[in-house]
Amino acid sequence: MNNEALFRYLLRLGDDSLILGQRLGEWCGHGPILEEDIALTNIALDLIGQATSILNYAGEVEGKGRDGDKLAFLRFEHEYTNLLLLEQPNGDFGDTIMRQFLFDAFRKPLFEQLIHSGDKQLSAIAEKSLKETKYHLRHTSEWIIRLGDGTEESHQRIQKSLDNLWRYTDEIFMTDSVDEELTKNGILPDLSSIRSIWEETVKSVFAEATITIPTNNWKFEGGRRGRHSEHMGYILSDLQYMQRAYPNMEW
Amino acid sequence: MVTTDQIFQWLEEVSDPEVPVLSVIDLGVVRDVQIEGTKVFVTITPTYSGCPAMQVMEDDIRSKLQEKGISDIHINTTLSPAWTTDWLSEKGKFKLREYGIAPPVNEVDKSVLFAAPPIVACPKCQSQNTRMVSQFGSTACKAHYQCNECLEPFDYFKCLK
Ligand SMILES: [Zn+2]
Numbered sequence: 001m002n003n004e005a006l007f008r009y010l011l012r013l014g015d016d017s018l019i020l021g022q023r024l025g026e027w028c029g030h031g032p033i034l035e036e037d038i039a040l041t042n043i044a045l046d047l048i049g050q051a052t053s054i055l056n057y058a059g060e061v062e063g064k065g066r067d068g069d070k071l072a073f074l075r076f077e078h079e080y081t082n083l084l085l086l087e088q089p090n091g092d093f094g095d096t097i098m099r100q101f102l103f104d105a106f107r108k109p110l111f112e113q114l115i116h117s118g119d120k121q122l123s124a125i126a127e128k129s130l131k132e133t134k135y136h137l138r139h140t141s142e143w144i145i146r147l148g149d150g151t152e153e154s155h156q157r158i159q160k161s162l163d164n165l166w167r168y169t170d171e172i173f174m175t176d177s178v179d180e181e182l183t184k185n186g187i188l189p190d191l192s193s194i195r196s197i198w199e200e201t202v203k204s205v206f207a208e209a210t211i212t213i214p215t216n217n218w219k220f221e222g223g224r225r226g227r228h229s230e231h232m233g234y235i236l237s238d239l240q241y242m243q244r245a246y247p248n249m250e251w
Numbered sequence: 252m253v254t255t256d257q258i259f260q261w262l263e264e265v266s267d268p269e270v271p272v273l274s275v276i277d278l279g280v281v282r283d284v285q286i287e288g289t290k291v292f293v294t295i296t297p298t299y300s301g302c303p304a305m306q307v308m309e310d311d312i313r314s315k316l317q318e319k320g321i322s323d324i325h326i327n328t329t330l331s332p333a334w335t336t337d338w339l340s341e342k343g344k345f346k347l348r349e350y351g352i353a354p355p356v357n358e359v360d361k362s363v364l365f366a367a368p369p370i371v372a373c374p375k376c377q378s379q380n381t382r383m384v385s386q387f388g389s390t391a392c393k394a395h396y397q398c399n400e401c402l403e404p405f406d407y408f409k410c411l412k
Contacts, residue, residue: 038389042387042391045299049297050300124329124331127331128333129300131412139386
């Protein structure tokens with residue numbers, strides 16, 4: 001099997017964790033209540049930790065001497081291949097929770113199946129990350145239901161969050177030659193089977209939250225090919241500032 | 252000639268920087284120790300992926316072994332089998348309680364929504380009349396609780412399965 005496909009897949013997986021973790025980190029000190037401030041930053045920390053394991057492994061697979069830090073801090077925008085969903089601004093607390101829920105509902109079945117991956121290190125990373133992801137999904141599901149089935153104001157606002165973010169969800173399940181090759185080789189599960197589990201989760205949580213999935217939405221994609229929304233550059237300027245200003249600095 | 256038992260014993264002196272009452276052995280993050288000639292190989296595993304204490308533990312293990320006269324030290328990290336709270340030693344659980352942190356109790360599966368939080372006894376007064384304030388606490392491994400009887404706010408070392 002060719003390592004190029006595995007490397008590119010690991011970048012996608014790692015960039016998803018990295019960029020969402022960076023986004024959540026922006027909540028530090030700004031949460032609506034202390035407990036949520038701590039919860040969001042705890043989730044951010046788990047995601048950054050996952051990104052570290054995944055990108056370090058990506059560097060090994062690539063075999064060109066780049067480690068996780070180099071991959072995280074020293075690539076250009078078009079070389080990041082995270083989902084567009086994850087780079088969207090935090091918005092209000094509901095927007096952040098909705099973005100997180102849509103992602104967690106995907107990550108949990110993905111990690112459950114990646115445990116059976118033919119690639120041992122990927123399987124180990126999935127086994128580790130799944131335990132954390134279960135906590136995240138439970139936390140965000142409960143908030144979606146509370147907000148949706150809460151007050152008139154919270155209901156209307158979380159519905160609006162879903163209306164805005166739904167258009168980014170198709171991209172989660174788009175596949176190309178990278179996924180196809182890895183699925184063929186037993187490294188990656190078939191994403192369509194994960195999509196049906198994801199749909200079941202989001203539908204049942206939205207039903208309980210009394211919010212509805214929008215129809216007729218234009219679908220956005222491009223993240224997997226390195227084509228990002230206008231928000232990405234701002235995220236990277238924050239993320240990369242120290243390494244760009246003081247190359248090779250450590251602390 | 253140093254033995255693996257001796258090394259494990261030395262590592263009992265290295266504490267978790269976030270919960271200093273626990274040694275890295277109590278915490279269950281040291282998976283394996285191997286000796287080959289003058290080389291010592293230590294395999295550790297992270298509690299949580301993003302646990303910021305892991306790097307500190309690695310450095311502390313290294314300096315403890317150096318202090319004991321070992322110079323050729325190799326520390327590897329393994330992710331599998333993943334760490335769970337079952338790796339905490341019984342002695343570790345006892346020390347946690349003494350220190351004021353409630354040790355993990357068996358919990359229902361995380362996929363159950365709105366499941367009642369686990370009943371956790373107050374480490375100060377032992378009352379089971381406590382409430383969960385937040386699933387996420389002062390570090391990745393803890394939840395925040397409060398005792399309804401003596402009003403003590405306390406950390407619960409949450410169950411990770
Ligand atoms: Zn009490």
